[in-house]
Structures are given as structure tokens and as C-alpha cells.
Amino acid sequence: MSREPVRFADKFAAVHDLWSPRIVARMNDIDFKLVRIRGEFVWHRHPETDEAFIVLEGSMEIRFRDGAVRLEAGDMFVVPRGVEHCPVAREECRILLVEPAGTRNTGDAAGERTAPSDVWI
Amino acid sequence: MSREPVRFADKFAAVHDLWSPRIVARMNDIDFKLVRIRGEFVWHRHPETDEAFIVLEGSMEIRFRDGAVRLEAGDMFVVPRGVEHCPVAREECRILLVEPAGTRNTGDAAGERTAPSDVWI
Numbered sequence: 001m002s003r004e005p006v007r008f009a010d011k012f013a014a015v016h017d018l019w020s021p022r023i024v025a026r027m028n029d030i031d032f033k034l035v036r037i038r039g040e041f042v043w044h045r046h047p048e049t050d051e052a053f054i055v056l057e058g059s060m061e062i063r064f065r066d067g068a069v070r071l072e073a074g075d076m077f078v079v080p081r082g083v084e085h086c087p088v089a090r091e092e093c094r095i096l097l098v099e100p101a102g103t104r105n106t107g108d109a110a111g112e113r114t115a116p117s118d119v120w121i
Numbered sequence: 122m123s124r125e126p127v128r129f130a131d132k133f134a135a136v137h138d139l140w141s142p143r144i145v146a147r148m149n150d151i152d153f154k155l156v157r158i159r160g161e162f163v164w165h166r167h168p169e170t171d172e173a174f175i176v177l178e179g180s181m182e183i184r185f186r187d188g189a190v191r192l193e194a195g196d197m198f199v200v201p202r203g204v205e206h207c208p209v210a211r212e213e214c215r216i217l218l219v220e221p222a223g224t225r226n227t228g229d230a231a232g233e234r235t236a237p238s239d240v241w242i
Contacts, residue, residue, distance in 0.1 A: 001204060003188055005196040027173040027199050027219060030151055052148040054217075056195070067124055074177075075126040078148050083122060096175075098148060098219060 008034060008056055012094055014121050019113060021097055021105055022121040033097040034121075035105075043086045044109035051079045051099045058093030062086070129155060129177055133215055135242050140234060142218055142226055143242040154218040155242075156226075164207045165230035172200045172220045179214030183207070 006024045011034055015022050019041060021033035037060060053062065054076040061070050062077060063086040069077050079085050106114045127145045132155055136143050140162060142154035158181060174183065175197040182191050183198060184207040190198050200206050227235045 001201055003185075003190050005190055005192050005198050007193075008195045008197070025173065025197055025199050027171040028202075028221070030173075030219070032173065032197065032219075050148040052146065052151075052153065064122075064124075069124050069126055071126050072128075074129045076129070076146055076153065077126050078146050080122055081149075098151070098153075100149070 006032075008094075008096070011121055012036070017115075018092075019105065020115040020119075021117065022119055024121060026101065029101050030098060031101045031103070033099070035095050035097055036092060037087060037089045037095060038092040039089065041087045042106055042109050042111060042113050043084055044107035045082055045084045046079075046099075046103060046107040047082050049100050049103055050081050051097065051103065053077050053079070053087070054096040054098065056094045056096055058089065058091055060087060060089040060093045060095065063088055127153075129215075129217070132242055133157065138236075139213075140226065141236040141240075142238065143240055145242060147222065150222050151219060152222045152224070154220070156216050156218055157213060158208060158210045158216060159213040160210065162208045163227055163230050163232060163234050164205055165228035166203055166205045167200075167220075167224060167228040168203050170221050170224055171202050172218065172224065174198050174200070174208075175217040175219065177215045177217055179210065179212055181208060181210040181214045181216065184209060 025032040
């Protein structure tokens with residue numbers, strides 16, 4: 001067992017790509033992923049799982065087909081499984097995603113914005 | 122589906138007891154619990170699950186029988202299932218626990234420090 005804490009600030013120093021989740025910890029079969037985001041992502045849904053967003057720095061919006069939720073640092077939100085959503089950030093925002101190992105960032109949409117779901121830093 | 126973010130600061134305003142986890146969100150069968158801690162907890166283990174600690178404010182230590190890990194705000198650590206541990210905080214510390222729904226705060230130790238594992242705020 002490692003005795004080193006996972007220090008988010010240190011980990012982010014090694015994350016250069018936007019919209020590319022990096023795993024920093026695993027609890028049972030649940031991954032904790034750091035992501036830098038800016039701009040608009042793609043509309044997608046995760047038919048098999050809920051997805052938890054925790055904002056660490058900055059602010060973001062999660063758009064739904066019939067509304068949106070705005071998140072600031074210190075806020076979290078769980079997108080229920082199957083609900084179509086599109087994350088958006090006007091300025092760079094740093095988030096922690098919590099979701100089952102293997103969850104694809106683009107869900108059912110796939111396409112060119114799909115990033116590997118198994119990269120640790 | 123709620124469209125309200127979970128705002129940790131607002132939720133903590135309603136948490137008065139120490140060592141009493143309060144559920145603020147659920148992702149699949151995983152609970153996100155806010156806890157105010159100060160002092161020394163009890164030694165215990167969770168034979169059935171890992172347990173993730175994320176420090177939101179302050180600092181804490183997780184002691185093991187053969188060492189310890191110190192966590193500051195912005196750090197996380199996953200205690201593997203079955204590993205005996207004792208959380209300690211010199212000053213009040215605010216943490217986010219992520220663990221399966223129903224996980225008991227005192228694990229296999231039970232006793233008077235056991236808090237309900239199903240209280241939402």
C-alpha cells in the first residue's frame with residue numbers, strides 16, 4: 001500500500017491536454033479522474049452509469065436538453081445514468097470525476113473527442 | 122432529477138456533530154459523505170470495501186499500525202479494504218468520504234462512536 005497522498009495540485013501539473021481524464025486513485029472499481037476542461041464538449045450519455053462531477057478550481061456548466069446546472073469550486077453534481085448532457089467551461093476549469101473504471105468520456109457518442117479511459121498519472 | 126448543485130460549504134453549515142458522516146450525493150451505489158472531524162477516532166477496518174478520503178479544509182492524518190499518511194486540503198487517499206486505520210485531526214478538518222452506501226464509520230470496531238450511515242443533508 002502506498003503511503004503517499006494523492007495531491008491534486010501536483011497531479012494537475014502533469015496534465016496538459018484538455019478533456020483527457022487522468023486516473024489518480026481507485027476505490028474498489030470506482031475511478032477518481034482529474035480533468036482540465038475549457039470550451040464545449042460533446043453531447044453524450046452514459047447508459048450504464050451515473051457520473052459524479054466535483055469542481056476543484058474554476059466554474060463550469062453541465063447542459064441538459066431542458067436546462068443546465070452551474071458549478072463553482074466546492075460544488076458537486078451527479079448526472080444520472082442515461083441522461084444526455086454536455087459539459088461546458090468558459091474559462092479553464094479543473095474537475096474531479098468519480099465513475100466506474102472503464103467509463104468512456106464521450107459515453108454513447110464516441111467520436112474524435114474520445115480519450116483513453118485507463119491512463120493513470 | 123434535481124438541477125441544484127451540491128454546495129459543500131452550504132451543506133457543512135448544517136453539520137454540527139463531529140465524526141458524523143452526512144450523505145450529500147449518491148452515484149450508483151456509492152455515497153459521498155461530508156464529515157467534520159477533530160481529535161482521534163477509533164481504530165477500525167472495513168473488511169468489505171476500500172474507503173476514499175478527500176480533504177476539503179484543514180489537515181488530518183490517517184494512522185496505520187505501521188505508519189501514517191498526512192493529508193492537507195486538496196489531497197486524497199484510499200484506504201484499502203481490510204487495512205486497520207485511525208483518522209486523527211489536531212484541528213477541525215472537513216472531509217469528503219466516498220464509499221459504498223451503508224458503510225459504517227467504525228467498520229468492524231462498532232461501539233459508541235458508530236454513527237448512522239444513512240443520514241442525508
